Amino acid sequence: MQRTKLCLVCPLAGLLLFSAQARSDDWTTVGYDAQRSSWVRADNKISPTTVRAPDFRFLWKIDLPNESRSGNALTAAALLDFLISHRGFRSLAFVGGSSGGVFAMDTDLARMEWERHFAPRSSNSSTDCPGGMTASLTRPTAAAMPSMLGFGGRGRRSPALSAAGNPGQGAVTLAEVANRPARRPAMRQTAGRTRPPHQRSLRGVTLVYALSADGTLHTLYVSNGRDHVPPIPFLPANANAHGLIVVDGVAYVATRNSCGDAPDGIWALDLESGAVVSRESDGGAVTGLGGLSLGPDGTVYATTQNGSLVALEPRSLELRAATRPLGFQSSPVVIDFDGKDHVAAITRDGSVRVYDAADLGEPVASTPAQAGGGNTETAPAAWRDPSGTHWILAPSTRAVVAWKLTESGDGVLLDKGWESPRMDSPLPPMIVSGVVFALDGGNSSGTAKLFALEGTTGSQLWNSGDAIKATARGHTLSSGPGHVFLTASDSAVYAFGFPIEH
Numbered sequence: 001m002q003r004t005k006l007c008l009v010c011p012l013a014g015l016l017l018f019s020a021q022a023r024s025d026d027w028t029t030v031g032y033d034a035q036r037s038s039w040v041r042a043d044n045k046i047s048p049t050t051v052r053a054p055d056f057r058f059l060w061k062i063d064l065p066n067e068s069r070s071g072n073a074l075t076a077a078a079l080l081d082f083l084i085s086h087r088g089f090r091s092l093a094f095v096g097g098s099s100g101g102v103f104a105m106d107t108d109l110a111r112m113e114w115e116r117h118f119a120p121r122s123s124n125s126s127t128d129c130p131g132g133m134t135a136s137l138t139r140p141t142a143a144a145m146p147s148m149l150g151f152g153g154r155g156r157r158s159p160a161l162s163a164a165g166n167p168g169q170g171a172v173t174l175a176e177v178a179n180r181p182a183r184r185p186a187m188r189q190t191a192g193r194t195r196p197p198h199q200r201s202l203r204g205v206t207l208v209y210a211l212s213a214d215g216t217l218h219t220l221y222v223s224n225g226r227d228h229v230p231p232i233p234f235l236p237a238n239a240n241a242h243g244l245i246v247v248d249g250v251a252y253v254a255t256r257n258s259c260g261d262a263p264d265g266i267w268a269l270d271l272e273s274g275a276v277v278s279r280e281s282d283g284g285a286v287t288g289l290g291g292l293s294l295g296p297d298g299t300v301y302a303t304t305q306n307g308s309l310v311a312l313e314p315r316s317l318e319l320r321a322a323t324r325p326l327g328f329q330s331s332p333v334v335i336d337f338d339g340k341d342h343v344a345a346i347t348r349d350g351s352v353r354v355y356d357a358a359d360l361g362e363p364v365a366s367t368p369a370q371a372g373g374g375n376t377e378t379a380p381a382a383w384r385d386p387s388g389t390h391w392i393l394a395p396s397t398r399a400v401v402a403w404k405l406t407e408s409g410d411g412v413l414l415d416k417g418w419e420s421p422r423m424d425s426p427l428p429p430m431i432v433s434g435v436v437f438a439l440d441g442g443n444s445s446g447t448a449k450l451f452a453l454e455g456t457t458g459s460q461l462w463n464s465g466d467a468i469k470a471t472a473r474g475h476t477l478s479s480g481p482g483h484v485f486l487t488a489s490d491s492a493v494y495a496f497g498f499p500i501e502h
Helices: 048-052
Strands: 057-063 078-085 088-096 101-106 111-117 187-190 207-211 216-221 241-247 250-255 265-270 276-281 300-303 309-312 319-322 333-337 340-346 352-356 381-384 390-395 400-408 411-419 430-432 435-440 449-454 460-463 477-480 483-487 492-497
Touching: 048 460, 078 477, 088 477, 101 207, 207 241, 265 300, 309 340, 333 381, 333 390, 352 390, 352 411, 381 430, 400 435, 430 477, 435 477
Parallel strands: none
Antiparallel strands: 057 492, 078 088, 088 101, 101 111, 187 276, 207 216, 241 250, 250 265, 265 276, 300 309, 309 319, 333 340, 340 352, 381 390, 390 400, 400 411, 430 435, 435 449, 449 460, 477 483, 483 492
């Protein structure tokens, strides 16, 4: 499929707008990075010590004008820590809504910055094919793994002019940020469409991408939500798309449940040449909330419900390697272990399997099967603690389970480290500076509850109590400097973190 070049022209209209390019310490996409690790290496505010203190709290809630569709409401937030514009300094969060809205919020002042609305296309909606906007928003993301330095603290340096929020919404204040230094094929390739190219892109423009229900990719300025270039047809309308990500000038996304005449598979749009390629899955639906992940070399990894974990060439999506067909229930996560890339995913029986990315023949380590396997809407997370121990966090039926990945004379082992408090609906966790944030999407009271756990022991440091007023679903967590954000089924964005000192 030949397609467009994107015109990345930054207009000057009396007032100069400039911004930082997407950096590895911004939460730019689902799961934080291209590897879908959900691991923020360092944050100058959040730590096991500070989260335990009373200063870490519920900050604010923003209700968005969105109608849920078959349980879908808001996507997880993509973040931009530092924007300089004619309106001053901004730290922004970008969220997509199931009814077609794109919303940008100032996370320091807890106020709307701008919004755009695209038609939901079809009024038909079901659990398998909810319609509307299903893929999270994304900003350009590096293929390389993020720096261990973590957040660079580029947000506001002075107090925000704000006041208390509405009753029950917490303080609308700025959390001050300190200065900080070739096996069995599992997918078939299909041909694509064409469209004339646009002008070559320019540097210095910061963008956010949204995939609307009509299958077009929208390239928007982060500052005001206006189109940077005309919308580009990418998928059939009403596809159930997940894991939208833009890496090295290519947009990737996964589709499942054959919604809107979009076959299950992986899609790639080359933003420079305009070519679109799709690879249809042979093993049922593409599994997991992350949709797909990428290695530091750009290799695309994906899993299917009844098939294999596959490694695909970047851009072309040609098959590079595949595991034997096991059936998987999660999207994969890429890990740097023992100086080599490894890929981990949860199989259909609930076991975690880790593969050497250079040889997907047999797993180098695996866990026993876990009760409750079969949930195809989950994702693992992975991190390394200060001692060098690697951890893989896997949501199970009633808890998040932490597995230690170690090497010994007997080979590579996965040993159970700890288990979170009991949950009704464990969602994909994230790790920030040694703190595991685990979300119960629907606890016994019928609302979601966020837990902060010490990353190496699982001991509870903090929980959100009754601050969240609705259930949550999907890959909903993200984190910016000193803050944790989540989206819930009441079409609200919630923020937790440290309020500013007065």
